[in-house]
Amino acid sequence: MSVEWTTGTGSHPEPEDEVAARAKALESLLIEKGLVSTDAIDRIVSAYESDIGPMLGAKVVARAWSDPKFKEQLLEDASAACEQLGIGGMQGEHMVVVENSSRVHNTVVCTLCSCYPWPVLGLPPNWYKYPEYRSRTVLEPRKVLREEFGLDIDEATEIHVWDSSAEIRYFVLPERPEGTEGMSEEELAALVTRDSMIGVRKPRTPEETR
């Protein structure tokens, strides 16, 4: 079946109360038709508000920093490695981890929509979803990182940008900060930020967390 779509409602941003009313209208009709339920919506919303977020990706990164065997598995098949920690699911069915080093810095973007590895990072922040980051990161990644995130990538370091245009979901294994020898996985995880796993900032240093 080929669908003829109607065009949108025009160039004027709709007032927020209209969007809220449309959302409520849609939910009401679908509840009456038995196609959605209050508990289904509440539970999935609560999962992404409280349980699924960058703290899970931080656990994965901290384990990779601590355990060379796990790191090898993570780089080989990230979804399988994450599943060992009970982490995985929707929008992370086929995850790939790209590793930062002194030679290469990796950054992740989705120019066509806002694909993002939900099971390890949760739902994306607005800046990842909006046109500014999506348009510029493939064209001028060094400038975006420097001007928008305060991250200066040395000219000698290659910059690799991963455009998530298919169903593979990328996240970055940042370099382990100096001065973290002897830290536990839990202490290391506290250094790993969402932005460091998107590749737009470095992890925190031990000094920054004190």
Add this chain to the structure above:
Amino acid sequence: MNGVHDLGGMHGLGRVDVEENEPVFHKHWEKTIFGTMLATLGQGLYNLDAFRHGIEIMNPAHYLTSTYYEHWLESVEKNLIANGVIDRDELDARTQQFLRDPETAVPEREDPELADNLSQLGRHGASTKREVVAKSRFEVGDRVRTRNIHPRGHTRLPQYVRDKQGIIERAYGAFVLPDTNAHGEGENPEYVYSVRFDGEEVWGDSAEPREVVYVDLWESYLEPLKERAD
């Protein structure tokens, strides 16, 4: 389609607006849209490719000035209407009712089985990887050129990497082809590859030093470089 959603390389859109300590949802209606989308997608009332396409065909000016969850709402509405699940008139009438009286209660309904199914979908996902008998056309290390095509429907070949030379970096196996699946024309799984493009190949003199862009592309978006040279 050569739509406004295809943003890679566009100029003039401005600074990245980073909100410190951003909440997962900003408004209650965002939660409603998020949950409603996943519940309806999860029950197969439309597929993810049709959902993405529903956003792409928004009025371009509206696309750029509306919020992320408004995009979702637009597409969920369009897909459910196109598939006969809801009716445009009943939706508009109900919207007017909530606008006239914002305190009108949304009906409540419990459905533990649906709630469980949706949680399971969140936990386990729904892969679009498929086993195919056909042999893949390319191997890691092959040099390829992206095709210079401009489909009017849904595609995942961004404009900024059309008619460009690259190298197959990784081979991921076969996945449902969005170009047909978005339009109800079947899954037609094809091999997907991560293709490596040098910055200069994509952006010419405007490329930054030592820049590489990797884009994940379906096999039919690619042709072997040697055939092209003939």
